[in-house]
Amino acid sequence: MKPRRQPTFPPDMKPAPEVFEILYPPTEDGHLTEEMKKWPLVTEERPRTLPPQPAPSEPKSPAQAS
Amino acid sequence: MSTGEWSEREEPDIAARHLLLCREVTWNSADTEARYSLLGLFTDIRPKGTFPLVWDRPLYTFVQFFGSPGEYEVWIELVRLVQDETGEILDETEAVVFGPFDLKIATPFFIHGRSFYLKTVPFDAPGLFEFRIRVAGVYDVLVTERLFVEG
Numbered sequence: 001m002k003p004r005r006q007p008t009f010p011p012d013m014k015p016a017p018e019v020f021e022i023l024y025p026p027t028e029d030g031h032l033t034e035e036m037k038k039w040p041l042v043t044e045e046r047p048r049t050l051p052p053q054p055a056p057s058e059p060k061s062p063a064q065a066s
Numbered sequence: 067m068s069t070g071e072w073s074e075r076e077e078p079d080i081a082a083r084h085l086l087l088c089r090e091v092t093w094n095s096a097d098t099e100a101r102y103s104l105l106g107l108f109t110d111i112r113p114k115g116t117f118p119l120v121w122d123r124p125l126y127t128f129v130q131f132f133g134s135p136g137e138y139e140v141w142i143e144l145v146r147l148v149q150d151e152t153g154e155i156l157d158e159t160e161a162v163v164f165g166p167f168d169l170k171i172a173t174p175f176f177i178h179g180r181s182f183y184l185k186t187v188p189f190d191a192p193g194l195f196e197f198r199i200r201v202a203g204v205y206d207v208l209v210t211e212r213l214f215v216e217g
Contacts, residue, residue, distance in 0.1 A: 031164050032120070036188045041122040044114040046216075 080133030080171070082199050082208035091126045091181040102179050104128055110214035113189065117217065121187040129199055129209065131178045133171055139202035141165035142182060147194045147212075158196075162188055166202070192217025 089106030104126075113119055127142060143161040150156055164184055171178055189195065192215050198207040 031162050032186060032188060036118070036120060036162075039118045039120045039188060040115055041186070042113045042115040042119045043122050045123075046112040046114045048112065 077204050078133065078136060078138060078201060080131060080136075080138055080201055080204065080208070082129050082131045084128070084130045085197065085199055085209040085211040086128045087197070087211055087213060088126050088128060089124050091128055091183075093181075102128065102181070109212070110216060112216040117192055118188065118190040121189060122185070125184045125187055127182045127184060127197060127199075127211070129180050129182070131169060131171065131180060131208075132176065135171050135173060138169040138171070139166040140169045140180075140182075141167075141200045141202070142184065143198040143200060143207075144187065145196055145198070146190060147196055149194060155194075159190065161198075169201075189215050 086104060087108055088104045089108065090104075092103045092105065094101055094103065111121070113121060131138075142164040144164070145161045146159040147155045148157040148159065164182070167180075167182055169178070169180060195213045195215055197211045197213065199209045200207055
């Protein structure tokens with residue numbers, strides 16, 4: 001079996017100084033099959049339901065604390 | 067297609083790591099040490115709707131490449147990993163393929179960050195999906211990242 005590549009940066013590497021063509025335009029829909037083009041477009045996420053949080057305790061007044 | 071110093075007997079010398087998914091990548095040419103900013107990193111989404119569907123919100127992939135100088139052709143694959151009830155991966159769906167994207171590595175011993183904006187990402191069903199970065203002429207997947215799509 002072919003050994004897996006070990007993607008480890010050599011210790012002397014540093015960020016490229018001259019890279020400008022970075023942000024590509026968005027992909028078009030060439031990756032979608034004809035069937036996929038019929039699927040509904042979804043732009044929203046369902047809200048997340050957080051687990052119930054314990055009620056915050058009332059801070060004690062100085063009189064109660066003493 | 068140019069593939070750097072690749073020959074039939076030898077694969078291109080290119081590797082990648084740090085594939086991340088996020089909602090936005092910004093670029094600041096004035097900051098020569100930290101040009102990229104990644105906003106809204108995520109590992110799971112909860113589309114509002116029924117499957118199958120096409121996710122039409124910004125989905126950026128950010129990758130760091132390094133290797134020998136050359137011009138490479140990058141592809142991004144997306145598959146759904148079919149799991150049993152214990153989570154064991156049994157199979158995977160046919161890949162949706164984005165690309166090709168041109169990648170130039172001009173100088174050796176440098177790291178090249180790249181961001182790819184994927185628009186209209188199809189999800190046939192809820193579950194665990196995997197993004198894979200491939201380069202033409204390289205047998206192995208360079209780097210992967212998983213995304214859990216909640217139903």
